[in-house]
Amino acid sequence: xxxxxxxxxxxxxxxxxxxxxxxxxxxxxxxxxxxxxxxxxxxxxxxxxxxxxxxxxxxxxxxxxxxxxxxxxxxxxxxxxxxxxxxxxxxxxxxxxxxxxxxxxxxxxxxxxxxxxxxxxxxxxxxxxxxxxxxxxxxxxxxxxxxxxxxxxxxxxxxxxxxxxxxxxxxxxxxxxxxxxxxxxxxxxxxxxxxxxxxxxxxxxxxxxxxxxxxxxxxxxxxxxxxxxxxxxxxxxx
Amino acid sequence: xxxxxxxxxxxxxxxxxxxxxxxxxxxxxxxxxxxxxxxxxxxxxxxxxxxxxxxxxxxxxxxxxxxxxxxxxxxxxxxxxxxxxxxxxxxxxxxxxxxxxxxxxxxxxxxxxxxxxxxxxxxxxxxxxxxxxxxxxxxxxxxxxxxxxxxxxxxxxxxxxxxxxxxxxxxxxxxxxxxxxxxxxxxxxxxxxxxxxxxxxxxxxxxxxxxxxxxxxxxxxxxxxxxxxxxxxxxxxxxxxxxxxxxxxxxxxxxxxxx
Numbered sequence: 001x002x003x004x005x006x007x008x009x010x011x012x013x014x015x016x017x018x019x020x021x022x023x024x025x026x027x028x029x030x031x032x033x034x035x036x037x038x039x040x041x042x043x044x045x046x047x048x049x050x051x052x053x054x055x056x057x058x059x060x061x062x063x064x065x066x067x068x069x070x071x072x073x074x075x076x077x078x079x080x081x082x083x084x085x086x087x088x089x090x091x092x093x094x095x096x097x098x099x100x101x102x103x104x105x106x107x108x109x110x111x112x113x114x115x116x117x118x119x120x121x122x123x124x125x126x127x128x129x130x131x132x133x134x135x136x137x138x139x140x141x142x143x144x145x146x147x148x149x150x151x152x153x154x155x156x157x158x159x160x161x162x163x164x165x166x167x168x169x170x171x172x173x174x175x176x177x178x179x180x181x182x183x184x185x186x187x188x189x190x191x192x193x194x195x196x197x198x199x200x201x202x203x204x205x206x207x208x209x210x211x212x213x214x215x216x217x218x219x220x221x222x223x224x225x226x227x228x229x230x231x232x233x234x235x236x237x238x
Numbered sequence: 239x240x241x242x243x244x245x246x247x248x249x250x251x252x253x254x255x256x257x258x259x260x261x262x263x264x265x266x267x268x269x270x271x272x273x274x275x276x277x278x279x280x281x282x283x284x285x286x287x288x289x290x291x292x293x294x295x296x297x298x299x300x301x302x303x304x305x306x307x308x309x310x311x312x313x314x315x316x317x318x319x320x321x322x323x324x325x326x327x328x329x330x331x332x333x334x335x336x337x338x339x340x341x342x343x344x345x346x347x348x349x350x351x352x353x354x355x356x357x358x359x360x361x362x363x364x365x366x367x368x369x370x371x372x373x374x375x376x377x378x379x380x381x382x383x384x385x386x387x388x389x390x391x392x393x394x395x396x397x398x399x400x401x402x403x404x405x406x407x408x409x410x411x412x413x414x415x416x417x418x419x420x421x422x423x424x425x426x427x428x429x430x431x432x433x434x435x436x437x438x439x440x441x442x443x444x445x446x447x448x449x450x451x452x453x454x455x456x457x458x459x460x461x462x463x464x465x466x467x468x469x470x471x472x473x474x475x476x477x478x479x480x481x482x483x484x485x486x487x488x489x490x491x492x493x494x495x496x497x
Contacts, residue, residue, distance in 0.1 A: 019485035020492060061474065063481040086460045086474040087269060107434075107456070108427040 006206035013067035041207040043221035098173030157184040178209035251300035262467035275458035331409035337396035348384035394425035
């Protein structure tokens with residue numbers, strides 16, 4: 001398809017070289033070609049260990065790539081994420097590319113409300129307005145107001161995940177990466193998460209996700225992208 | 239576009255202490271609004287690098303350029319003592335590992351903060367005192383302790399006072415040398431959050447030296463990993479720490495004890 005895309009991987013390859021294990025090489029991805037259009041949600045599929053999470057991390061620039069390119073449509077231009085310097089990656093993450101991971105990396109002592117508001121403030125919103133949006137989104141995710149002022153360190157897994165979701169969805173990024181966004185949510189909050197994903201798509205966001213919950217996947221994904229496990233079973237060689 | 243020009247630009251830095259290379263071809267740039275951590279173990283050359291970048295130590299070769307508030311690009315090495323002192327007083331700030339190196343222990347807490355303001359021309363006593371009180375509050379020191387001597391403060395409080403003293407003049411570039419070293423872990427976390435929030439609010443450029451990966455992860459946008467006077471790896475903080483390429487960085491990251 002040569003249509004409009006928001007995120008592309010072209011011939012993407014990722015191999016880990018473990019210098020502390022005598023330079024052992026772990027090939028995880030090779031020749032990955034993926035193109036995601038605005039408003040489309042692609043679910044990554046494949047057995048455990050096939051490299052779904054590795055691909056997500058490469059797409060976010062958290063892992064480097066050994067070969068191929070990752071292109072992100074940023075301010076209307078194609079940015080090669082594999083070659084971009086750290087400052088450009090930060091800018092793309094601030095404005096264009098959002099990521100909801102499985103785990104909230106907890107910043108000690110920062111109230112949940114500010115954790116959610118932070119990416120809005122980074123994009124130039126006034127702090128009070130950002131807090132107001134953060135508050136509304138946390139309430140929608142059934143987080144009682146009493147929790148908004150607390151740092152999420154002591155929260156349950158499901159509560160932390162809701163703070164994480166609010167932080168990821170608040171800015172309305174044009175490209176969203178979701179790694180198990182509903183993993184520890186109850187049914188009611190899972191429905192809110194599904195609604196947030198659908199609204200993001202309707203607003204034109206390109207979404208790539210890993211969804212182990214088949215029901216959630218069926219409700220949000222337009223197609224599956226299957227990653228085949230690497231043929232050489234060299235992963236157990238060490 | 240001032241944001242597109244680095245505030246500090248060092249290249250080709252070489253320095254030897256006898257037979258030992260402290261800096262071996264180091265280049266480094268810092269842009270406004272960016273926190274860059276220099277990560278390395280003792281003897282890696284990271285503190286020498288900070289001293290060279292801030293003009294406190296002359297390298298054997300190489301240059302450091304600083305872009306000042308007016309947009310002029312100045313050579314840090316060779317601008318002369320007076321010009322360097324002016325920068326240190328106005329556009330630069332220093333947070334030392336040991337607060338005693340950055341504070342005057344015989345001067346009141348409020349005086350320590352107010353003194354920096356007077357050095358850049360503030361004269362109105364009431365205004366200076368109000369600004370000092372406001373900064374004590376920002377670093378979570380009760381303004382009621384304004385007239386107490388910092389020698390009676392705990393280590394964590396002294397460090398917070400040093401930060402207030404440094405930031406009160408709103409410097410453009412702050413050098414920090416292990417700012418949380420030597421503090422209890424609980425005090426460290428509080429201080430790190432404070433630094434993180436202030437740096438973001440003020441949009442400071444910070445050059446931070448640390449051996450502590452957790453500190454680097456929390457504060458820095460970019461990392462420079464040093465070993466034996468060389469930069470072995472650099473880049474976006476989370477990429478360097480989560481997908482380290484160099485053998486030495488892999489060793490550093492894998493050696494962290496999980497709590």
